[in-house]
Amino acid sequence: MGVGRGELTDAAWARIEPLLPVSSGRGGRWRDHRQVINGILWRLRAGTPWRDVPAKYGPWKTLHERLRRWTADGTWERILDHVQVKDDAVGKVEWTFSIDSTNVRAHQHAAGARKKGAKAAWVNDLAEDDEALGRSRGGLTSKIHLATDARGLPMSVILTPGQAGDNPQLLPLLDQVAVRRDGPGRPRKRPDRVLADKAYSSPATRRALRRRGIAFTSPEKKDHAAHRLRRGRASGRPPAFDPQTYKGRNVVERCFNRLKQFRALATRYTKRAAYYRSELTIAAIILWLRDSQDTP
Structure with missing residues (x-):
């Protein structure tokens, strides 16, 4: 049987199959993992209700239950970590990060989640209180707050309510990065440089990145420049800014465009923030797998 449009290729399946549980934990075996993941991908691409997923992928309740269980036990995160490890092992992760955010309109079906439900370690207090x-x-x-490498591949994601500010999430995005070595050695956590727009250009952020030894390229806000000029010599030198280097920031915009080709991500239908972020993680896995197949 051939691979359908948008389904896992044989090469992609070979990468992730060893990471998947072999038992349901209740004495039985899982329904075919590849069939179920392909069903989840179909639903992400189409943006339909779970009940409308074609029968060839199995019962829709099985698909949703697999998404729920693997959100709770961190399976999706482990898969993403694995593909990043393999790429960094051959020198493909490019450690200049671009950071930005995008707002996603929530469908009315995304509201009304019960107060008690799925939680995961990544959920910050803001998202946990109101399902982001x-x-x-x-x-x-x-x-969606996103950090990508220089090729525009996702490195970390944070989900917040739409009115949340951008700048407070920059350091938490960097704190989430921990790319393990394919062998001995500590995980790499620190990029060489961060590119971000004016929304992230606060003096406090610049100081924090300097303390971490991370170069920062971001245009200075007009009010920050005016305040610096009013202070005169006491304000110190203006922050360095290289327009040519800054042009590389557009890779994060392109990554958002690729993620939003999945219609279930372009509009949020999912009630639980934990499940919606897992859907983002699954899409990120697909982007990494596609890139590894396109690169010789």
Whole structure:
């Protein structure tokens, strides 16, 4: 049987199959993992309700239950960590990070989650309280904060309500990065440089990155420049800014465009923040797998 449109290729399946549980933990065996993951991918691409997933992928409840269980036990995160490890082992991760955020409109079906439900270690207090749903000028929205490497591949993701600010999430995004070596050695956590727009250009952020030894390229806000000029010599030198280096920041915008080709991510239908972030993680895994197949 051939591989359908958007389904896992044989090469991609060979990469992730060893990472998947072999038993359901209740004395039985899982339904075919590849069939179920392909069903989840179909639903992400189409953005339909779970009940509308084609029968060839199995019962829709099985697909949703697999998403739920592997969110709780961290399976999706381990798969993403694995593909990043393999790529960094051959020198493919490019350690200039671009950081930005995008708002996602939440469908009315995303509201109304029960107070008790799925939680995961990544969920910050802001997201945990309100399932990362908030009000902004676009209505009911969530905000995706993303760090990519220099090729535009996802390195870390944070989900917040739509009205949350961008700058407070920069350091937490970097703190999530820990790319293990394919062998001995500590995980690599620190990029060489961070590229970000004016929303992240606060003096406190610049100081924090200097303490970490990370170069930072971001245009200075006009009000920050005016305040510095008013202080005169006491303000020190203006921050260095290289427009040519800054042009590389557009890779994060391109990554958002690739993620939003999955219609279930372009509009949020999922009630639980934990499940929506797992869907983002699954899409990120697919981007990494596609890149590894395209690169000789």
